[in-house]
Amino acid sequence: MQQPRFALRAFVLCLGAAAFSTAFAAKDEVQVIVGHKANGGGAVRAEVGKGGGRVVDDLSDIDALVVAMPRGAAQALAKHAQVDFVDAPVQRRVLGSRGVRATGSQAQVAPYGIAMVQADQLSDAQAGNRRVCIVDSGINATHEDLAGVPMTGENFTKSGAWNTDENSHGTHVAGTIAALNNSVGVVGVAPSGRLNLHIAKVFDASGSASDAVITRAMLNCGRNGANVISMSLGGAEGSRTEARAVARLAKQGILIIAAAGNDGNNTISYPAGFPEVVSVAAIDSNKVVADFSQFNADVELAAPGVGVLSTVPAFSQTGASLNVGGSGYTVQSMDGSPRASATGSLADFGLGSTATPGSMSGKVCLIQRGTISFADKVLNCQNSGGVGAVIYNNTAGDLFGTLGETVTTIPSAGATQADGATLLGSLGQSATVAVFGLPDLYAAYNGTSMATPHVSAVAALVWSLHPGCTAAQLRASLNKSALDLGAPGRDDYYGNGLVQAKAAHDRINGLGCGN
Template sequence: MNQKHNRAAKFVPALGLCAAALAVAFAGNASAAAPDTTRVIVAFKPGAKAAMKSVVAAAKGSVKHEIFGMNAMAIEVPAVALKGLENNPNVEYIEEDVLRKPLALTSPSTGTPYTAGQLVPYGIKLVQADQLPDTNAGNRKVCIIDSGVDFQHEDLSANGANVTGEYDAGTGNWNTDENHHGTHVFGTIAGVNNGTGVVGVNPNKNLKLHIVKVFGKDGWAYSSTLSSAANKCAAAGANVISMSLGGGAKSMTEQKTFDSLQTKGILSIAAAGNDANTTISYPAGYSSVMSVAAVDENKAWASFSQYNSDVEIAGPGVSVLSTVPMGTGQDPVLSVGASTYAPTAMEGSPVKTATAPLADFGIGDSVNTAVSGKVCLIQRGTVDFATKVLNCQNSGGVGAVVYNNVAGPVAGTLGTTVTSIPSVGASDTEGAAMKGQLGQSATVGIKASNYAYFDGTSMATPHVSAVAALVWSYFPTCTGSQIRTSLDNSALDLGTAGRDTKYGYGLVQAKAAYDRIKSLGCGK
């Protein structure tokens, strides 16, 4: 829903943090053990580090990584030397140093079924859109009620004449988007399969879309406006109405509107809400509207997603990569020496990059001219992010990296502080690695992007809406209510068996719904 966009703006990893970049970084740090050797973790007794290093060297092995904060190290040794190490009195235990790979939010297209050169957001595969071609989608129309769409976008404009919209005296032209939300929704539904950016659920320029803009820059609208918008969707011939929006109070006018649209065969779909409580949001709460909850890439319930008896189905809604108005996304970049990292954007950072030697700036609680002309590496703690970055700037620093003092990445904001140097956040492990690279050339900054990751049931809703249209396009004689039932009955059951308050009937599944209707008929 629209309020979600404000939440998402605090942490928007951008397009550059894709699976390809992460995979390269991973490969550079996790090369396979040489033939006839094995890589293991050895935990040893306190004070025995030097002795263990000597033992490893004597076994013709090598230390690969000293584990920060533990009496343990990763080593590579001939397999025949393991028995001797196990019997060493200083050794607590030995275990395989097993691989850990990025759980990617996107994957590079292999060329099948999408053109190479673009990213496939995880939600596309999660809802089985890659298993059901949108060849027939031209017989369906989805109406998006939102903040409009940047229809000049490189990944959307090719939808061409299939997209129409409404001009509104209050919000302006449908083909502009002042708060980014509607463009993100549109990209999930119909991002074009063109070798650029991302793909949507219906990517091949066949689906018809109609845009009704109810949100301007201020990002809110009335229930009366929503009722008008929904009726405009019907007048435009929409089959599916997608609403990534809502509020906490009922409206008799709204309810009558959506009840009437249901009798006309239209399927209305709306976000369940992002307040992490049992409150029912509307229009999702009306029986004539399908309520959508959010899950993450691991199919786990999103902690912000509202949960109640009205939740009907779930869609991908955590860190969803999609389109935003051209140039308005943020792509954080960070590299030190030959290492490429995966930073988070520091909200409020200027859109620029800087390259200079990396210098330790402690916790950044005071000015220190020793970092003049350098990139400051700053540990989280004691003082706020804005003060840390400002102290770096006032010391003559040209860029700042704030790394976490607890597990996980930093998702920070500079608040109202304005700085002239770029800044990003990094995880605790990345910070520890960079501590070993002081003095090396570092590039840090924020680049403008045409894509962004958002969270919310707002992001789950277009997945469901797009799947509904995709499946329906194969069975155009079904009614909206029948498609709704088929989607529910074919959903991937998650959580408690059967319908539950967090997932509803489960995760929407395009191919499973198609198979079910083909086998059993509409509404089964």
């Protein structure tokens, strides 16, 4: 198994100017995670104080502290006899993105993944004996398809409360697990309203958090009686802090499940890459691995992760409109675009490869897809004086673009290739592009984030029927009963195959736990 690529192999090398943001420049203060030896916490705290630092978070459950202190003192601390490591924080992000728009309140449907994982073939009448902890962006607890599901939670952000969701990702994950069988919306893997949820909110609207925050949340899951921890999140770098946490939780008998990653390559995402964690790949409705799903030796199970319909908070999704010369066009809002409206004459900005200050002043930029990222195209338009941006596709179909972490101030949207060709004949006409919130309560998302809750909920469902199994035995049963896909036997794309609830239940009935 590939070893985790930890944030700091040699602390002195990683404390360069680029490694940290210094919130307090005068003190050259950095925030680091300090792993110490058992019973060494007191000595390390004293050393932090001597160095002019302070403890930000106590992770004493895993013999670690998050501290803020001057850079030089942090370098010295790394050499202390009671210190095992001093690591820079690494970032984790949600691993799902929007797909096709759904609707507001609607007649109930069963998303394709429910039957695909055989959840519709098992009763969840005993699910009240299990608790799934969702480490994500919170939950819209008053959603029509989630209100009444038994849940507790804790907020590790400065955004809202644990039972609110400013990102929508956590609510979508929760719907796949537990959306109610109540005649509206969708149904989850465990739809009776008996499965207990614990919500550990780690993401605000940005969808990003440090490994220290993720670790705190995981430990909170353990303290609140979780049987399964579901993490639709990840990052490229390993974390010694997270490694300590998952090892501790696994020893407590908790099953930990995480997303394999959305980079579409053979790199490993963490925490999915730790041996104690089940790594989940994404497949589509035809049981074909998604092109974005990471493939490697750690992938263990596969589940539906393309066009997965589930719950979202009202007005968390964005739509867009475009009107040029009195004619309306169907466009898709860019993920990350500000919600705003702008009007100006439509101007051809080519591929948007270069910013030319003043060249697009007061205009709406029409940009062809290709060469550089959507974010760079929009930024170049903005820096050229543009008030709005429309990027048209270079292939058939709608353009669903994302700006990633790039912050822009102008509204931006994606158009089809055919509409782009038409718009090139309307240059100079008045154009209005707008991005706005939608009242939708359901949406289809893509990502290994969407696959992960299918596996987490199936694990809880099967375990509820066989509570005498250990976490390790249940994991083995899920792997041995998975539907083999791709190359015969285990492979890097599908792992052991598509998770199967009924097959796992039958296998345990016939052969016993873990056999």
